Amino acid sequence: MYAVWVVEHKPKSLNEVVGNRDAIQKFANWVKSWEKGVPKKRAAFLYGPPGIGKTVTVEALANDFHMEFVEKNASDYRTEDAVKRFAGLASQYGSLFGGKRIVLLDELDGLTGTADRGGVKAMTGIVKTAQCPVVLIANNAYNPRFSTLRNYCLLIEFKKPPTSEVMKHLKRICLREAIEVEENALKFIAQRSQGDVRSAVNDFQALAQGKKKLTYDDVSWLGYRDRREKIFTVLRMIIYGKTCVGAKRAVDMADVDIDMLFEWIYENVPAHLTDPHDLVRAMDALSLADVYRGRIRSTQNWGFIRYVVDFMSAGVAMARQNTKAGGWIPFKFPGRIRMLSRSKAERAMRLKIGRKIKRKCHISAVRASKEILPYLRIIFKNNADMAVGLAKWLDLEPEMIEYLAGTKKKAEAITQLIG
Ligand SMILES: Nc1ncnc2c1ncn2[C@@H]1O[C@H](COP(=O)(O)OP(=O)(O)OP(=O)(O)O)[C@@H](O)[C@H]1O
Ligand SMILES: [Mg+2]
Known part of the structure; x- marks a missing residue:
């Protein structure tokens, strides 16, 4: 024992x-x-x-x-x-x-x-x-x-002790148990406990007992699991909620912001509310929430946030009248966010190339990315020799060449020619 x-x-x-x-x-x-x-x-x-x-x-x-x-x-x-x-x-x-x-x-x-x-x-x-x-x-x-x-x-x-203090206590245990622990692994456990020393010690024991060494990799996966499970619980409480109060409370539990939570609900409601009448009601509630989101954006009157929260939580929960709560349907990551984050990365890349063009052509980086970049793309896709010259002249980095060429294979051909 x-x-x-x-x-x-x-x-x-x-x-x-x-x-x-x-x-x-x-x-x-x-x-x-x-x-x-x-x-x-x-x-x-x-x-x-x-x-x-x-x-x-x-x-x-x-x-x-x-x-x-x-x-x-x-x-x-x-x-x-x-x-x-x-x-x-x-x-x-x-x-x-x-x-x-x-x-x-x-x-x-x-x-x-x-x-x-x-x-x-x-x-x-x-x-x-x-x-x-x-x-x-x-x-x-x-x-x-x-x-x-x-x-x-x-x-x-008595207040929750800060992470540094929780770590102090965990370090004392490390010494006594003769376990070598990476600093950031300890920090991770301490942070996760949010000041609850008892649960930090319990987590630490579960992860470290019987080990000589504990690394960050041994513990970091927990964070991913926590976040995912948490948002799933929140979604379940909203989509399958029985009371308005419960659904609204779920919003407070979520550790994503309201806009992100909206996306999660919007993405998952159609798969879960299989009854079309329920779905209409839920989408209606979401569209009203969205109207108030728009008003907040245009007027900066954050007082509207309570209507956003009410419609997207209680409104959605009350929409379910015919759909049964039994079955197991997985929750999906919001597609719109995936798309947005992809396009965000793309915008960043275009701007980086724009800056390279700016240096040679003396126009703004934004203008370069809008007006010149499309031609570069055509050239890089179709004429490797010309692309090599341009890549050298603009001093493009490999990732930029890959973006312009569109495929890894074409990009490799160009970089090889650059030598
Ligand atoms: N500040 C702390 N320093 C060191 N160890 C602590 C600290 N807080 C909690 N612990 C560890 O967690 C265990 C539980 O702590 P304790 O019983 O004092 O919590 P509590 O604040 O009384 O909580 P509860 O409100 O649940 O009774 C302690 O036996 C100890 O091992
Ligand atoms: Mg006590």
Whole structure:
């Protein structure tokens, strides 16, 4: 059995916790202030997204400060009775064995429904009278159910650590596990986790365990898979969406911009909505979205963007009334984008050749690419000897010759003659 790295390489001391330096300092200062007597706020409320080190900070601090660490989880404070059962713990700073005590009430988000309201109320009671530091943790401290409780707490926000900090933690694991890892492979894993240290460590273990060396090539393919799967999920949520809200939420999930997403939807709707009436409705919605896109372009009034989003997501989702959601139809990359990007590369090439012509003929590169380039193409396709002279005179690069000649074979013939 392999050990789980998030447990195995969990920070034991505060200086091993990466990121959130200010928050950790604030927290440590507050705990220290208890030495001088009960502070105004008897509880600290740490909050922030998952996997960034909230729980581990409290554990590491208790370790550094040699405190008795008492941890309670959601199941311990569902009801008023349950909370009261451990209330006594918080009524003493010094523990039986002479050390100081710190009480952690973790994962408060777990409290839901009216049955738990008593729990929060009882918890507030404990916090008001606590004789030792009480720490509360939740992802969202601004949940209305904590509004009273919050008043008695020192609020400390934990943010997602930047990539460089996540990498620091991964590097420490590399050293301990004696794995040699390419810097950009680590960076890739760290970036992908978007500040969630727990998932970065889990990904890293999945990819690196049992290896002596991890290269960028070993990990980079994941990015491609992520992006593709993500856009497919988004498309599925829109085309097969059952509610307007769900379809609109899908737009927020997409990590492509609105125009690109529009192309994806436009490309894939016809293959998926097999019922013609559904398809008409969906195309109608898309055409309305497109009208607003046009208005944004011409007026720069970005307020219209909400209509674009509504029509292309909710509008498309509501169009499906007869088509069944069962079958599996693959999603296609938008053809229009493929065409545009090809023509973009082509425009760039024409301009490059235009610049070469400009130098010799003293006309603008754009004009050269429009007026002279077409003749060059005819010459390069049909008269290799003349092409050789021109290619030398204009100092054309091989890729330009290939573009003008149209085929690799003809281009080779010309370059060979150039020698
Ligand atoms: N900032 C960090 N520095 C080092 N390791 C971390 C950090 N954040 C998370 N980890 C690793 O991820 C594991 C989970 O972190 P932790 O339990 O502290 O997350 P959390 O912020 O409490 O998340 P949740 O909101 O899901 O409870 C830790 O045991 C540790 O291995
Ligand atoms: Mg936690």
